[in-house]
Every structure is written in structure tokens, then in C-alpha cells.
Amino acid sequence: MEKELRLMKGNEAIAEAAIRAGTDGYFGYPITPQSEVLEYLMAEKPHERTGMVVLQAESEVAAINMVYGGAGCGKKIMTSSSSPGISLKQEGITYIAGAELPCLILNVVRGGPGLGTIQPAQSDYFQATKGGGHGDYHLIVLAPSSVQEMADFVELAYDLAFKYRNPAMILSDGAIGQMMEKVWLKPQKERSKEAPAWATTGKTPDRERNIITSLDLDSNKQEQFNIKLQDKYREMKEKEVRYEEFQCDDAEYLLVAYGTSARVCQKAIQLAREEGIKAGLLRPITLFPFPTKEIRRMADQVKGMLSVEMSAGQMVEDVRLAVNGKVPVEHFGRMGGIVTNAEEVVESLKTKIIGG
Amino acid sequence: MAENISPKTIIKPENLVHKRSSVLTDNTMHYCPGCGHGTAHNVLAEVIEEMDIQQDTIGVTPVGCSVLMYNYMNLDMQEAAHGRAPALATAIKRLLPEKYVFTYQGDGDLAAIGTAETIHSCNRGENILIIFINNGIYGMTGGQMAPTTLEGMKSSTSPYGRDKQMMGNPLKMTDIVATLPGTYYVTRQSVHKPANVRKTKKAIRKAFEYQKLNKGTCFIEIVSNCPSGWKMTPVESNKWMEENMFPFYPLGDFKVPEDK
Numbered sequence: 001m002e003k004e005l006r007l008m009k010g011n012e013a014i015a016e017a018a019i020r021a022g023t024d025g026y027f028g029y030p031i032t033p034q035s036e037v038l039e040y041l042m043a044e045k046p047h048e049r050t051g052m053v054v055l056q057a058e059s060e061v062a063a064i065n066m067v068y069g070g071a072g073c074g075k076k077i078m079t080s081s082s083s084p085g086i087s088l089k090q091e092g093i094t095y096i097a098g099a100e101l102p103c104l105i106l107n108v109v110r111g112g113p114g115l116g117t118i119q120p121a122q123s124d125y126f127q128a129t130k131g132g133g134h135g136d137y138h139l140i141v142l143a144p145s146s147v148q149e150m151a152d153f154v155e156l157a158y159d160l161a162f163k164y165r166n167p168a169m170i171l172s173d174g175a176i177g178q179m180m181e182k183v184w185l186k187p188q189k190e191r192s193k194e195a196p197a198w199a200t201t202g203k204t205p206d207r208e209r210n211i212i213t214s215l216d217l218d219s220n221k222q223e224q225f226n227i228k229l230q231d232k233y234r235e236m237k238e239k240e241v242r243y244e245e246f247q248c249d250d251a252e253y254l255l256v257a258y259g260t261s262a263r264v265c266q267k268a269i270q271l272a273r274e275e276g277i278k279a280g281l282l283r284p285i286t287l288f289p290f291p292t293k294e295i296r297r298m299a300d301q302v303k304g305m306l307s308v309e310m311s312a313g314q315m316v317e318d319v320r321l322a323v324n325g326k327v328p329v330e331h332f333g334r335m336g337g338i339v340t341n342a343e344e345v346v347e348s349l350k351t352k353i354i355g356g
Numbered sequence: 357m358a359e360n361i362s363p364k365t366i367i368k369p370e371n372l373v374h375k376r377s378s379v380l381t382d383n384t385m386h387y388c389p390g391c392g393h394g395t396a397h398n399v400l401a402e403v404i405e406e407m408d409i410q411q412d413t414i415g416v417t418p419v420g421c422s423v424l425m426y427n428y429m430n431l432d433m434q435e436a437a438h439g440r441a442p443a444l445a446t447a448i449k450r451l452l453p454e455k456y457v458f459t460y461q462g463d464g465d466l467a468a469i470g471t472a473e474t475i476h477s478c479n480r481g482e483n484i485l486i487i488f489i490n491n492g493i494y495g496m497t498g499g500q501m502a503p504t505t506l507e508g509m510k511s512s513t514s515p516y517g518r519d520k521q522m523m524g525n526p527l528k529m530t531d532i533v534a535t536l537p538g539t540y541y542v543t544r545q546s547v548h549k550p551a552n553v554r555k556t557k558k559a560i561r562k563a564f565e566y567q568k569l570n571k572g573t574c575f576i577e578i579v580s581n582c583p584s585g586w587k588m589t590p591v592e593s594n595k596w597m598e599e600n601m602f603p604f605y606p607l608g609d610f611k612v613p614e615d616k
Contacts, residue, residue, distance in 0.1 A: 214435070
């Protein structure tokens with residue numbers, strides 16, 4: 001498969017990109033608005049294309065534990081779901097983090113809580129970036145804001161996940177998953193024939209047995225393991241922060257937004273600048289690690305910040321921590337599956353930050 | 357004459373009738389005296405050694421008394437969340453179809469919290485071996501009622517005996533999976549007497565051999581004891597098991613391949 005330009009839904013693009021990235025296994029369960037991922041994979045017969053295993057599990061719980069099993073064999077494994085399904089996967093995700101296994105989890109976020117709605121939302125930010133399951137752990141969290149990034153982040157997520165032996169999440173939303181855009185697809189990458197040294201592939205006489213576990217009953221050892229995890233997260237914060245700036249050079253006011261909200265904010269900045277308001281956008285691409293230093297730096301330049309999220313205000317807490325009281329930081333966003341529009345963002349900037 | 361009998365005088369190559377399997381590690385098992393887990397581990401290790409498939413075998417351990425099984429088996433192993441071992445094994449086998457894959461699970465793990473994973477793995481006919489240790493109790497957490505706890509049987513959460521009206525009926529998981537088209541070989545054995553140990557070993561060997569055929573799931577229940585949880589001596593527990601567990605969970609084959 002050569003490099004190719006296609007018109008695709010975000011969910012289809014990420015499924016095709018997963019095949020091309022050399023994914024060994026995908027385990028999923030249907031839920032709106034991400035079912036196209038599993039549907040696309042089943043229709044494409046990746047087993048014939050690359051030998052990739054695709055299986056519809058009996059539940060999200062089973063699917064994430066299949067991810068654990070496959071990842072434990074050193075394979076490139078992926079699962080996808082949407083908010084209520086991601087909640088079900090949290091047990092498996094904390095075990096995967098505890099066993100230090102690389103994998104890719106896609107969350108096409110919909111409004112909650114509970115069964116909520118099937119429309120787009122960004123209200124799973126806390127769950128994605130602060131852990132989600134029990135224990136002190138973090139996922140690597142990437143936030144695509146286009147169909148192109150849905151495709152591109154597959155390989156990036158695998159690279160980071162294997163580099164740090166840590167689960168990576170692509171935190172998308174129902175808008176990015178469902179909308180169609182042009183997308184450049186990369187050429188087919190061969191599936192890896194080699195397993196990492198830690199993988200369970202059968203104990204050969206030349207090495208000790210490999211054990212994949214998150215258990216250590218000795219609390220001293222468990223503390224040492226936790227320290228090691230924290231060191232890993234610290235290293236990610238130093239080396240792996242990714243973000244994008246939009247019209248920040250002369251900005252007096254900063255919008256902070258990711259995913260679909262970042263797209264809306266680009267339009268909002270255009271509208272604001274037509275009114276003479278110098279607004280800029282900082283778009284975190286990695287939500288964990290969060291671009292704390294970059295936002296702190298912007299606090300020296302701007303008069304105030306507005307965190308625009310389709311939630312009651314979750315990322316705004318991380319923005320406030322970064323700014324540490326230097327300038328006002330407020331939140332604006334719609335909830336329950338309503339996508340914020342650009343006019344509302346400008347209005348909110350005026351009333352909450354400029355006028356306030 | 358008695359002075360001459362010591363380990364030094366007995367352990368000589370010419371007196372050796374049994375040796376520790378090379379598929380077991382040197383770690384001391386943590387199981388209570390008289391518990392069946394050690395024997396079950398041992399026969400499993402012996403089969404893997406005899407078939408010379410150590411480097412082609414991947415095991416999945418449960419949550420329960422045998423959670424630390426990976427400390428005792430000289431094998432590549434994965435430790436699953438409670439009840440999820442068949443999901444792990446499903447992926448391992450599908451990604452490494454040339455390997456032998458087994459799970460080892462207790463009754464709480466397999467027949468309560470992991471019921472869905474058990475039934476769906478068996479129903480899909482995953483080419484794995486599921487070893488199910490049924491001692492009718494949650495041993496590791498201190499003797500609580502299991503899905504397989506017998507009617508009237510006392511546990512720390514059924515202190516007056518299991519009341520079917522209030523607590524439901526004991527679950528015969530092996531009977532259920534035998535009805536599923538995905539299972540290929542289903543049997544119920546025990547490891548409390550030498551003759552039964554031999555039968556169990558034979559069943560495990562058959563199951564691994566069947567795995568080469570890719571015909572479906574092999575499921576071996578081992579009805580076992582829990583002297584600590586049942587608050588009995590090992591000998592009493594085995595007697596109680598024969599008198600109470602076996603009538604409800606009768607030993608024998610449920611599903612045997614016709615062409616073998």
C-alpha cells in the first residue's frame with residue numbers, strides 16, 4: 001500500500017492507519033460514536049492484508065483484557081471505544097499501566113455522565129489525564145483535532161507507548177470521529193517480526209522466564225515500583241510535550257483548547273481579531289504530558305486566558321495550575337453533546353476575561 | 357538400624373523414583389498444608405516437561421490462591437485481573453497460534469466474576485486449555501462463599517450455611533461449558549488420591565495434544581479441597597470432599613472427542 005489521499009471519517013481513517021502502522025491485533029466492542037472503527041476493520045479483512053488479528057469481544061471489559069494479553073506478548077495492540085465503554089475498560093487499563101505494557105486505546109468521547117448522549121463532548125479529560133482507574137498512574141494522551149491527526153497519531157502513540165512501556169490514549173470526540181475530511185495515509189508498514197525482551201513468547205533455555213504482572217505484595221518493592229513509574233512520567237513531561245500555537249506572537253488574550261474545540265477557537269480568533277481583540281490559541285496535542293511550561297510562559301505575555309472545552313471545565317484546572325494566579329483563567333464550554341460555536345467563545349472571552 | 361535412615365542415606369541415584377519437574381522453579385509454594393494446588397501445579401509441570409513444550413507454552417494466572425503461580429512455574433506467564441484470564445488467553449493464542457496457551461483459575465475467578473469471559477471464550481472455541489480448580493470457597497480472601505459453595509456449606513459470608521433461597525444455587529460451570537459447541541474436550545477430575553492424580557495428568561496431556569488440532573476449547577475442572585477455608589485437617593477435607601463435593605460435582609468426562 002502506497003501513500004494515498006482519501007476522503008474518510010475520522011473513525012475510518014484511524015482504522016486504516018492502524019492497519020498501515022503494522023498493528024498486530026485489535027479487540028473492540030460496538031458503541032456509538034466509534035463503531036465504524038470495528039466495522040471498517042472487519043470489512044477490510046486485515047488478516048488477509050497484513051495478518052492482523054481483529055476480534056469483536058463480548059464486552060469492553062473482555063476487549064481491554066485481550067489488549068493486555070496481546071500487549072504482554074510484545075505485540076502492537078489497539079482497542080477503541082467511547083466514554084461509557086472506556087469507563088468499563090478502566091480496570092484493564094490500570095492493570096496494563098501497572099504491568100507496564102504498551103498499547104493504544106482510542107476514546108471517541110461522547111457526552112456523559114452515565115449513558116449520557118451519543119453526541120461529541122470533551123468531558124473525559126479528567127479520566128484520561130489523571131489516571132482513570134485506581135492507583136498512581138498516567139496514560140500518554142494525544143488529542144487529535146482533525147481526521148489527518150486521527151491517522152497520524154496511531155504511529156506516534158505506538159512509538160511513545162513502546163518507548164515508555166506505557167499505555168497511550170488517543171482522546172478524540174464524536175465530531176472528529178464522525179466527520180469526513182481529506183486524509184493522507186502513510187504507506188503500509190510491515191508488522192514487526194521481533195518481540196521485545198520482556199514479552200511472553202515462551203521461555204527459551206537462553207533466558208529467564210518472563211512474567212507480566214502488576215502484583216508485588218512486598219510494599220517496599222511496590223513503593224520502588226511506584227517511584228520508577230513516577231520517574232517515567234517525569235521523563236515524559238520533560239521530553240514528550242507537544243502543542244501548537246496559533247496567532248500567539250502578538251496575542252493579548254490566550255485561548256487554550258484541544259480537539260474539536262481548538263478548531264472552533266481558530267474561527268473565534270478570526271472573529272475576535274476582526275473586532276480588534278488580539279487573541280491567540282495554544283492547542284495542547286499531548287494532554288498528558290501537559291504543556292505546563294508553555295502556558296506558564298504565555299502567562300507573562302497575555303492579560304488572561306480562556307480554556308475552551310466541551311465540558312464543565314476540566315482542563316481549565318491544569319491551565320490554572322500552570323498560570324499559578326498570574327493572570328485570570330476562566331472556562332467556557334457547552335455540555336451534553338453540544339459543540340461550542342465561535343461566536344459564543346468570543347462573547348465569553350469578552351465577558352469573562354476582557355470585561356472582567 | 358534407624359540411625360542409618362536419613363536423607364543422606366536415602367537420596368542416591370539408584371533410589372530415585374521421582375524427581376522435581378524442571379518446569380517447576382525452586383521457590384517454595386505458599387499453599388496451605390494439604391491443599392490441592394501444589395499437586396495440580398506439579399502434574400501440569402510434568403506434562404509440559406514430558407511433552408517438551410516448555411518454550412512453546414504461555415500460561416495465564418488468575419486472582420485467588422494461585423495468583424502467584426508464576427513464581428512456581430518455570431514458564432512465561434501473564435497475571436490477569438480477576439476473572440479475565442480467558443480474555444488474555446484468547447489474545448495470546450490468536451496472536452501466537454503456534455504456542456500452547458492455558459489458564460489456571462479458581463471458582464470465584466472463573467465462575468463468578470469471570471463468567472462472561474469463560475462462557476464466551478468457550479463458545480468462540482478458543483484453542484486454549486482452561487484448568488478450573490473448584491474448592492467451593494474463596495481461599496485467598498479468607499473463606500468467603502463462592503459460586504460453587506454447596507447448599508448448607510458454611511463460609512465466612514454464609515456463616516449459617518448456604519441458603520439457596522437467599523444466596524442462590526451452586527453453579528455447575530463445567531456442565532454449562534460442555535453444552536457449548538466451541539468446547540472440544542470437557543472433563544472433571546480431582547487430585548486427592550494417586551489414581552486421581554494420574555487421571556488428571558492424563559487429561560491435561562490430552563488437552564495439550566488436542567490444542568495442536570485447533571478444534572476448540574479444552575476445559576478441565578479439578579474438584580479440590582480447602583483445609584484452611586473449610587476448617588478441617590487435610591485428611592478430613594478430602595473425606596468431606598468425597599462425601600459432599602463429589603455427589604454434586606461427579607467426576608468424569610463430559611465431552612470427549614469422537615475421533616480420538
